[in-house]
Amino acid sequence: GAGVSQSPRYKVAKRGQDVALRCDPISGHVSLFWYQQALGQGPEFLTYFQNEAQLDKSGLPSDRFFAERPEGSVSTLKIQRTQQEDSAVYLCASSLRWPNTEAFFGQGTRLTVV
């Protein structure tokens, strides 16, 4: 497709489980972002890649969160030992080049930790 694709759309995890969330950016987009969106809030920045380089991971809430983009295209956000407070929508966005251009968001993965 032409847009940012995320999978799965929904994920239910038991507390303590590890999860992996996938993002397929728009083809050719160099920049890729992960955001976390709690219910009723705006997206919160987690991390940013330019090609395969992770330029900023200051928003990752703990060392349980890890993101990678090994070939500069698809990215995976991994959360280890999930906790209830990790429940949120995880949004991925990509941009042709950053800054100064628009970023396009995927529909997100809704993670529920029970």
Place this chain on the structure above:
Amino acid sequence: QQPVQSPQAVILREGEDAVINCSSSKALYSVHWYRQKHGEAPVFLMILLKGGEQKGHDKISASFNEKKQQSSLYLTASQLSYSGTYFCGTEIGGGGADGLTFGKGTHLIIQP
């Protein structure tokens, strides 16, 4: 630091105008506006770069006051499809090494 959006919510009749404001305590490099409908991805509306420019397309426009670190989104003759939550995202660095910091959003409801 998170930008502050106002109002938090607004209800309009179709055809009325609306203004949504976004202000920051830090010097801004750019402001990005998005609209998000329930359960959907945020949709890009426009970007305003440092320089105080005003942009617009169709009946939606925006301004950026660099001195006041404020941006405003103007919705003219609102349509039912304008309903949703509007977010401003701000970029402070300008060096391209960080993402956007979003406000809490403004909920806009357009009634027929």
